[in-house]
Amino acid sequence: MSAGAEVRAWRPGLTGVVEVLHAHFPSHAYPSHTHDAWTILIVDEGVVRYDLDRHEHGLAQSKVSLLPPHVPHDGRSVLPQGFRKRVLYLAPDRLGDGLIGAAVDQPEYADPLLRHRIHQLHGVLSDGQEHLEAQSRLTLIEERLSQHLRHDVVTPPDRRDAGVAARLRELLDAHVTEGITLEDAAKLVHAHPAHLVRAFTREYGMPPHRYLTGRRVDLARRYLLDGLPAGDVAPLSGFYDQSHLNRHFRKMLGVTPTSFRRSAGRPS
The missing domain is CATH 1.10.10.60 (Homeodomain-like)
Structure with missing residues (x-):
């Protein structure tokens, strides 16, 4: 490990996230390597420069970087004081092989909403106790990333769905103590998890986890x-x-x- 480096890594117990990494590297530079996971990277201090598939990119604090699985990349600090970053590693099937090419072409997104959601999820995963909240936040992040990769980022329509919201509330009421996963609820209600979260929030004025x-x-x-x-x-x-x-x-x-x-x- 480089002098002065700080690293915290763990498996969060959240389906779809294989690893979480928080790190401060005053001087470390990554050699070229690959991951078998989707890598969602945000920088909290400094600026990172990296080569992805032989093309140079830069990541500042205002952006989000999505590195696809199996594609070589490296990483180094632009500034002499190094950088501080937080990373989510998603299982390959969470976004799909069909979107790898799009991620290679455009791995950075200046999307304040997406970055804020990623920041929120890191906070939930650091706590490790709010399972439904973590599932909900991950679902909205994955939806937003898929929209970027398909070049159809839109603001979701303000569409109420009282039936879906009511059925989710019934499920939550029936599983107060043991809880229910968002995926299981989505299957029972026959709705996409992201739509389930939005419909509930619009109908009742708070997200399901709250x-x-x-x-x-x-x-x-x-x-x-x-x-x-x-x-x-x-x-x-x-x-x-x-x-x-x-x-x-x-x-x-x-x-x-x-x-x-x-x-x-x-x-x-």
């Missing part, structure tokens, strides 16, 4: 009012652990679950 979190907090409140300790309430109400419960409970109610439980039965 609705599910609210239902879990409501369930936790009932258990706490029944006198159960917070440590037991977390798994019973669908949270990863007590810390996970505490974070969402405080965000929604402004107090910890333990404080809420202590207040039970006391009139204002």
Whole structure:
């Protein structure tokens, strides 16, 4: 490893993402190599220059780079202080072999919405506890990337679909504790996952993962009012652990679950 380099890499447990990498390289330069995955790269500090299929490209902080599988590329810093980057590696079938040529021709996108969504997904994956949110955010990222590769980036029409939204809400209500994957929900509702997320958000004013979190907090409140300790309430109400419960409970109610439980039965 280059002097002063910092690397954090992990498998996130999110279907479709084979690896996440966060790295700071003050001086490292990548030799030419390939990946067997789609590589989604954003730069947080510095500027990166790279050759892809013998053509030179540059990536600044405002852009997103998508490197296709099996195509040689390298990487180096433009600035003397190096660069800081975050990378998602997607399984090859998430975008498909048919789009590799388009990615070689145009591997960078000046798309603030896409970059923001990628930034949000990295935050969710760093936490590792919000599975439905991660699935939803990945679905919208993949849809946006596919639009770029097919040269048909558009703003999705503001189309309401109350039936699809209602069926998803019924599924979320029926699986509050154990949860349900976005892919499974899409199969049961017979809708594309991205449409499912958008339809629900437009109909109810919040994305599916936020609705599910609210239902879990409501369930936790009932258990706490029944006198159960917070440590037991977390798994019973669908949270990863007590810390996970505490974070969402405080965000929604402004107090910890333990404080809420202590207040039970006391009139204002």
